[in-house]
Structure formats: C-alpha cells, structure tokens
Amino acid sequence: MNLRRMGAVVLKELRQLRRDKLTFVMIAGVPLLQLVLFGYAINMDVRGxxxxxxxxxxxxxxxxxxxxxxxxxxxxxxxxxxxxxxxxxxxxxxxxxxxxxxxxxxxxxxxxxxxxxxxxxxxxxxxxxxxxxxxxxxxxxxxxxxxxxxxxxxxxxYNPERLAPLNTVPGLLGVILTMTMVMFTAVALVREREHGNLELLIATPVSPWELTIGKVLPFVGIGLIQVSVILVVSHWMFAVPVRGSLLDLYGASLLFIIASLALGVWLSTLASTQFQAMQLAFFTFLPQILLSGFMFPFAGMPKVAQWIAELMPLTHYLRLSRGIMLREAGLLELRLEMLILIVFCVALLGLAVSRIHKRLD
CATH class of the missing domain: 3.40.1710.10 (abc type-2 transporter like domain)
Known part of the structure; x- marks a missing residue:
C-alpha cells in the first residue's frame, strides 16, 4: 500500500468531481431535496x-x-x-x-x-x-x-372493504411508467453521443423533430405493454377492477407515456454522460413519487408543495387512473387532467427539440 500513489488517485477523483458540475450539484441537491420534502411538504396529518x-x-x-x-x-x-x-x-x-x-x-x-x-x-x-x-x-x-x-x-x-391493492395498483401504474420511460429515454441521446452514432446522423437530412419522435415511438409500445402486464397481473393476483372504460384507461396511459418520454428526452439534452442522465432522471422521479399523492396525502401538503405537484405529470395521471379504474369516471369527466397532460407533452417535446443539435459537441 503506497499512500502517495493512493493520494494521487484521490486527488484525481476530487478534480474530476469538481469538473463535473452536475454531479457536484447532486451531492448537495439530493439531501436538500429530501430534507425539504420530508420536513416541510410531507404531512401525514391531513387537513383541508x-x-x-x-x-x-x-x-x-x-x-x-x-x-x-x-x-x-x-x-x-x-x-x-x-x-x-x-x-x-x-x-x-x-x-x-x-x-x-x-x-x-x-x-x-x-x-x-x-x-x-x-x-x-x-x-x-x-x-x-x-x-x-x-x-x-x-x-x-x-x-x-x-x-x-x-x-x-x-x-x-368505491372501496367499502378498504382493500389496499385497490388504492395502490392505480398509483403503481404511474410510478412504474415514470421509472422506466424517463430512465430509458434520458440515456437515449446521450448514448448516441457517447457511442459516436451522431456522426452518422450529421450526414443525414434527419431533422430534430424526426430524431426526437423516432427515439420516442419505440418506447411508447413498450409502455403500453407494461400497462397491459400490470393490469392483467393485478387483476389475477389482487382482483383489482377496471370499472371504467378500458379504452379510456389506455388513452390516458398513452398520453402519460408520451409525457414521461418527453421529459426523458429533455433530460438527455441536459446531460453529457449516461451517468448524468440517470442522475437527472432520479432527481425528477423523487419529487414526483413523494408529492403526487401516491405515498403521502396530497391534501396534507402545504399549498406551495401542491402547486409544485401540479406541474408534475404523475400527479395528474394518478387522478386519471384512480378515477377510471375505481370511480368509473370517463375522460370527459376528467378532461382537465387530460388537458394538462397534453400541454405538458407539447411543451416538453418542443423544449427537447429546441435543444437537440446534430453536433458532436
């Protein structure tokens, strides 16, 4: 064990962390985010x-x-x-x-x-x-x-027997889709850059919109398959019903999948490496799962936390999935949540496309 050589490695890692601004921000950002969310926003004593x-x-x-x-x-x-x-x-x-x-x-x-x-x-x-x-x-x-x-x-x-799976499964639909869709697409463009595939795209007439939508479309099918698997298994194992229209549920899920993919693509334009893309995906996933109403009561949060939660797609998809699956609501009755998701999709896709450049730098 040579302390001098080991010290050189430590010094090298510290310098690399200093150059990696995103990782440096995450070192302080994640603990602060958790502290604020758990200490201020999360309140089990529901009021209002x-x-x-x-x-x-x-x-x-x-x-x-x-x-x-x-x-x-x-x-x-x-x-x-x-x-x-x-x-x-x-x-x-x-x-x-x-x-x-x-x-x-x-x-x-x-x-x-x-x-x-x-x-x-x-x-x-x-x-x-x-x-x-x-x-x-x-x-x-x-x-x-x-x-x-x-x-x-x-x-x-809607749940007179107070069965926990009836509350949990509609929320899990959104949580699982958020984890997979955002993570998959967050590393998509970054992987192309790291593997050198963007060199091939530079010589083609592919536009930023075509590149973005081409990256998103394969994962839309994957997301719909995940929805089907969750619904079948939850009905088989826990007898979770879909009291509303199955077509309405798939329509709401499709919109949420596109919103999550748009968020992932936008994050991929902010990151330089796949590791950074995964960090950003986790950074957006944590507030969504904590503030959406899936784990903690939405009504118990301060107004500021509720306003932030309204900007997150998972919050609105939870209302859609629970409304359709348990309350037998239709999309027309939940049209405000659908409209918000549509606005989110258009805004994030537009923002992502504006940041995509077919350049190696």
Whole structure:
C-alpha cells in the first residue's frame, strides 16, 4: 500500500468531481431535496380535504352541526348541494373527496342518542387511502350534547372493504411508467453521443423533430405493454377492477407515456454522460413519487408543495387512473387532467427539440 500513489488517485477523483458540475450539484441537491420534502411538504396529518355538504334537514341544529364538523379543519366545504346525485357526480370527477350528509330526520336522531344511527353521514372517496384515514378521525367526532358518542357514520365509496391493492395498483401504474420511460429515454441521446452514432446522423437530412419522435415511438409500445402486464397481473393476483372504460384507461396511459418520454428526452439534452442522465432522471422521479399523492396525502401538503405537484405529470395521471379504474369516471369527466397532460407533452417535446443539435459537441 503506497499512500502517495493512493493520494494521487484521490486527488484525481476530487478534480474530476469538481469538473463535473452536475454531479457536484447532486451531492448537495439530493439531501436538500429530501430534507425539504420530508420536513416541510410531507404531512401525514391531513387537513383541508375538499368536501361538499348536503343538508337535507336545513335546521338551526343541522347548520350548527355542519359548522362544528368544519371547525375541525379536516374537511373544507367547497360545495352546498341540493340532491344526493350531485355527490356521486362531483366525486367521480375528482372535484371532492368527501361529502357530509345531514338527513331530514337529523333533529330526531340527535334527540334519540341512538349510537346505531348516527345523526350525520360522511361519504368519502375510498380510492384514496389518506382520505379514508382522515375520515376515521371524524367518525369519532362527538357532536355537542352526545356525551362522547360518535355522531358521524363514515361510508366508503368505491372501496367499502378498504382493500389496499385497490388504492395502490392505480398509483403503481404511474410510478412504474415514470421509472422506466424517463430512465430509458434520458440515456437515449446521450448514448448516441457517447457511442459516436451522431456522426452518422450529421450526414443525414434527419431533422430534430424526426430524431426526437423516432427515439420516442419505440418506447411508447413498450409502455403500453407494461400497462397491459400490470393490469392483467393485478387483476389475477389482487382482483383489482377496471370499472371504467378500458379504452379510456389506455388513452390516458398513452398520453402519460408520451409525457414521461418527453421529459426523458429533455433530460438527455441536459446531460453529457449516461451517468448524468440517470442522475437527472432520479432527481425528477423523487419529487414526483413523494408529492403526487401516491405515498403521502396530497391534501396534507402545504399549498406551495401542491402547486409544485401540479406541474408534475404523475400527479395528474394518478387522478386519471384512480378515477377510471375505481370511480368509473370517463375522460370527459376528467378532461382537465387530460388537458394538462397534453400541454405538458407539447411543451416538453418542443423544449427537447429546441435543444437537440446534430453536433458532436
């Protein structure tokens, strides 16, 4: 063991890291990102769940009870409804995650103190486990004059048995596609540059658009195959249903695959080596999986974190996949999420094409 020779190797590695600015940024960036996300954005104590109220009693006591529930800050009342059909419509569209129902005989139930017939009913979107968990907090909420007896009955729509795979699998669709599609294409152009294949492209009339789309198209088929495999295995092993249109699910998945591939191609234009491309892919994957609502409740995040999450394609695909698979929603009902993904695809593909140059440098 020659310490002098070993020291020379160490010095060489430090100089190489200093020249590799991206790796140097990642050394500090990844810990800071994780610290901010876990310390600031991730909050398991869910507050402000978007909800509606259907007050069929419309008495002074019922209005006081609704105000009492709202004061817990677990739900945030966004809509006042006139009939029960509106609950299903808003929940299918993903505009609310809960609905507080006050029955017509609310005052009578309140006076009887019958624990088998709580005076209030909370309907929750069972396709989101975090919403279910928060709703259970309100299930034990004592109304004034009920002497600690729970006054809220919780009803789970779409997943009454609270089966975990029904919540997990639609999210896994997006997570798996993000990991594979972004990673595959992030190294695509970089690999061409490292292997010298761009020398051949320089002598051809291939345009940046043709090069980009040609790189993306093969992976679109791979992504659709992955969707099929996940759906078949999840139905066979966990009995996860597709209650909506299978064609709608594939249409939403196709759009998300293109968005993920566009992100990967753009990252490949920022990197000089395949290792850097993989670093950038991981750097974008981490915020998506943590902020999209897959692992942690979206409603529990600060507003700033929610705004950042709205810029990520996985956030919108989770809403699409859960809506179609579990809530039987159609693409027209989820058209806002589709529109955002379309804008994301066009913007990222355009940005990637603008950065592609058929040059060796």
């Amino acid at each position: 769940i978007e909800a509606a109220v259907l007050d069929q009693a419309n008495t002074a006591q019922s209005r006081e009870a609704v105000a009492e529930i709202a004061s817990s800050q677990v739900i945030e009342v966004k809509y006042r409804l006139d009939n029960p059909q509106q609950i299903d419509q808003l929940m299918r569209q993903g505009r609310i995650s809960a609905a507080l129902v006050v029955p017509r005989d609310f005052d009578t139930r309140l006076q009887r103190h019958d624990p088998t017939r709580p005076p209030l009913q909370l309907v929750v979107d069972g396709s989101d486990q975090s919403v279910q968990a928060s709703a259970r907090q309100l299930a034990a909420f004592p109304l004034a004059g009920w002497s600690g007896v729970p006054g809220v009955e919780v009803v789970n729509f």
